Amino acid sequence: MKVLVAVKRVVDYNVKVRVKPDNSGIDLANVKMSMNPFCEIAVEEAVRLKEKGVVSEIVVVSIGPKACQEQIRTALALGADRGIHVETDSEIQSLQAAKLLKAVADKEQPNLIILGKQAIDSDNNQTGQMLAALAGMSLGTFASEVVIDGDTVNVTREVDGGMMTISLTFPAVVTTDLRLNEPRYASLPNIMKAKKKPLESISPADLGVDITPRLTIVKVEAPASRQAGIKVADVAELVNKLKNEAKVI
């Protein structure tokens, strides 16, 4: 079985982001970039399936500028076999990302595609769903467990009321939630080995996809900041304040 994993390069989750003074976006100059945490979980899941002998090949794909190859190399060091870089300096929105991934899937014909459920920069939570719809594939979003059983895959999903397990036919798309697994760290020997693994670079034009954005960012602002309030001395004072000052209990 062949698995395609999509990974996104984003601002590292530990970075406190700042809005640009002209409100045109987020200041990304000299900011640490990393693989989106949900994508790390996607890579880890694919590697575990390979270790179980269910999966024979893992292809990792990333869309974006040249620097995305760092994240592809990270995935290769974690255990992916081969990389595809869809290189573009243009802004890629979810629909266009889904179209590019569909074009890659058309070429690669994977049985399973694993993506993070959302990227921590745009927080959209869309690409996996759009890809499944465009490709006519089955989909399990927000996965906390993935069990391959013959010609179906059972996905346990984190939903509002608890957990829901659904059974999917192949080819399938799965998007990962936080508790699917705990990603490993790449070892130094594997990082060295990853440098020799194949990485192909292609352009959106090669894939025949129009990447014109449909949404315009009018402005980006800092959120209204919340002021720290007061410290109370004890529980009695707290309850008194909540009753008589804030009037919320």
Add this chain to the structure above:
Amino acid sequence: MSILIIAEHDNSSLKQATLSVIAAAKLIGGSIDVLVAGENVSAVAEAAAKADGVDKVMVVDNAVYGHFLGENLSQLIVGLAEGYTHILAAAGSTGKDTMPRVAALLDVAQISDIIRVEAPDTFVRPIYAGNAIATIKSSDSVKVITVRPTGFDPVAAEGGSASVEQLDVVTDAGLSAFVSEQKAKSDRPDLSSAGIVVSGGRGMQNGENFKMLEQVADLMGAAVGASRAAVDAGFVPNNMQVGQTGKIVAPQLYIAVGVSGAIQHLAGMSDSKVIVAINKDEEAPIFQVADYGLVADLFEAIPKLEEELKKA
């Protein structure tokens, strides 16, 4: 303008989130139709017809929609989409699963988690876990949108008198099938719409200790939530998680107990009206957003809080 809203429900009752989506639709302006798709949903349809501002309710009652499987729902919605300028759903797990598929099938972008309507084509949404607020303009002919319910005060649940139309449509993609579900049962109010929320973090140390919070919550009619750290540690189930990737809440009162206040947690609760933090670490970031902070060991403070509340 003509707006289609996908009702969020559990086959027996209409979720309050839908009333917030109707509120967002009223700000866009135009006619408002609500689609209720599910199995044995007559009570939901009745509730939707009574909601303020709704013109028409369309009901699709069939077992293939009973578990809200996204493939079947998205094909149904796409089949009904013609003539609508906007298609809206709450940003709950069903809306997030289904609406991007609807958008892709219509070849339009989707706008996630809006918190304000600026114009019929311009919306405001948080990005970077709420550390930035983006205003987005769409050039697509149909706007497919998920609405963050805490951004919009719900419309009145009563007073409307929409027409109800039964539709006989079945879209069964046959790609996925429901196997089982584990619903976390609780007699407490729903976390997403509760007026008061008491949340525990890693400081709770184990799941057993959450009982202390439950007792306090019950005295106030509150829901109980948790930080990602507490859920990851296995103290409590995932549906209690408040944060960037969990539930977004904005109650009148949010009491964070033993919660450090990681960015992704603040993203889920910082719009609460009044925030209380109880933590023994006075440097914990949660105190920077708290209206009332109590630096104390929660294992002493929570029993005292229970005592004080019982006095009232």
